Amino acid sequence: MLDALQVVTTVAFGLMVGVEFSVAFVINPIFNALPEDSGQLGRAHGGRMLGAVMPFWYIGSLVLVAVWAIAGWHHDGTGLVVTAGALLIVSVVMSLLLLVPINNQSKTWTPENRPEDWKEQMHRWDRFHYVRVAVLVAAFTLLVAALV
Template sequence: MLSALEVITTVVVGLMVGVEFSVAFVINPILSALPDDASQMGHSHGGRMLGAVMPFWYIGSLVLAALWAVAGWHHHGTGLVITAAALLIVSVIMSLLLLVPINNRNKAWTPENRPEDWKEQLNRWDRWHYVRVAVIVGAFTLLVTALV
């Protein structure tokens, strides 16, 4: 049972890291290179689409890591799993306080109603997202290390 939980947690967190890495280093640079209207509409659509899924993914990853820490309390690597869970908590807090407010505004924008500083707001989101990606990569690395 513990082995299955370890594998499931690592895969779920690993997939989340892959998606968020792709957003940071592939999708957003592509969208930002498009003409303004297309760029803004693409960011807005991405914000709606991923904004609907990612809260469950982040919280689910945290719950899985917490379950692993509790179930494997007396096993080797539990400290690493607890530290990974703490990093996932940091990522959730960052999301709620820094990224979600910008995303909530962005997903409602259209070329007709976007604010003058929409690019600056998206750039701020990107900067915080890079930090969040680093945090979840750290959590994933700790989980993988705990497996070995």
């Protein structure tokens, strides 16, 4: 049973990390290179779409990591799982305090109503997101290390 939980947790969390990584290093650079207002419109749509899904994915991943830590408490690697869970909590707190407020504004922007400093706000969101991705990659690495 613990083996199945470890696989499900690792796959679910790994897919989430992959999505966040691709947003940082693939999707947003593509949007930034699009002409005229296309990039801003794409980022707004992505903010709406991922903003609806990611809270469930983050909380679901956190629950799975917590269950793994509890179920495997007396097994090797539990310290790594607990540390991964702590890093995931850090990423959730970062999201709520730093990224979500910017995303909640930017997902409603159009070329007609966006603020003058919208590019600066997007660059700030990107910088926070790079840090969040680094935290998530570290957490995922710890989960994988706990498997071996």
